[in-house]
Amino acid sequence: MVGEIVSSGTRKNWKPTALPADPEATRQLQEWLASEEYNLNGMERDFRGADLSGGDFSNAWFTDAVLVGVRLVGASFYRADLQSADLTGADLTGADLVKANLDEAVLRTARLNGTDMVGASLYGTDASGASFRTTRFLGASLIDTDMRGADLTDAVLDENIFEIKADNSTVMRGLTGTVFGPVTVFSGESSRELAGTELEAWIAERGGQVRVLPPYRTPQ
Template sequence: MKRMVGEIMSSGARENWEPRTLPVDPEATGRLREWLTEEGFSLFGVELDFRGADLSGGDFSSSWFTDSVLAGVRLAGAVLYRADLQSADLTGADLTGADLVRANLDRALLRSARLDGADMVNASLHGVDASRASFRGTRIMGASLYGADMRGADLTDAVLFQNAFKVSVDDSTTVRGLTGSVFGPISLFSGESSREMGGAELEAWVAERGGKVEVIAPGSPPQ
């Protein structure tokens, strides 16, 4: 496998980068190999299965992973600037330190994914299932989270800034060191029941758990 990747990269199309491991699926491997020899094109990986791949450090700016399977794939330090990851399955994926600025993650599965230290500024995460995902130290500034499931997620030391933050949390959601400003409300789950929480109540809930956020009232001017 290593030899094959080396042969691909000899063209110089993707200078100074090669995948550490290619996908198990032949179709995904073929598409990736073609892309590695192209100049100036985004990877078109729609509906492909990339499981088994280690794509750490790759530049996938503006690439298309719509409806793709990236479960368990290593994408540590990868550049996914403006990438389309709508409805992609990223369950258990490693996105540590990844650049997800302006990425479209609407309806993606991020269950148990690791996004520690990732840059998610202005990303879109509508309807995302991020239950038990790790966002330790992640910059989620200006991102839109509508209907995002963050029950059991770890937001330790994550940074928010005027985020649309209509998310679902529960008592296992970690917010220690969480800072910034959000537009609420959030949905707090206890078992099968839930209630909305916003304003001073939400600020107090976060503070009790070691974080500090400002909840911005709708219609308030930017600070």
């Protein structure tokens, strides 16, 4: 059936707990809910004030959208395009972000505890101060991702490109898995790159247990 919601039953049985304050974003959302179109086009829309928890936004477009402080608990963004979206302070607890495009998105202070980010792309993403407790990053690409002050407690990695920015306030307690580095560690105005056994030791000092793989090379 067209327009089914995998996580919450059929889409027509799902309603936002609160609609966006912006009339245009509300209109776009309501038209999508009433239609049989599967992919919501929320590009450049302002969704602030909304509670979209439990919605299925698989393959949706949220490019350049404003989702600051929006509740998105348990929502599905499978293969969704969130490039350059502003999710500052958003609550994505338990959300499905499998293969989502989060390149250059803003996730500052967002809550992503328990999210599934398998195969997601976070190139140039600002995730400073965000919480990723128990998040699964399996196969995700984190390149130039700012995770200074982020909480990665009990998060799981598996052959991740893990070229993140971190500092002494980045929490890595219980972080496990395998990664390709290097990680750029900031201390005041200075920074240094850590890779190999040096990176493993730095994470271990913070309560994590991660194995750093040999440098990743793109197949010729």
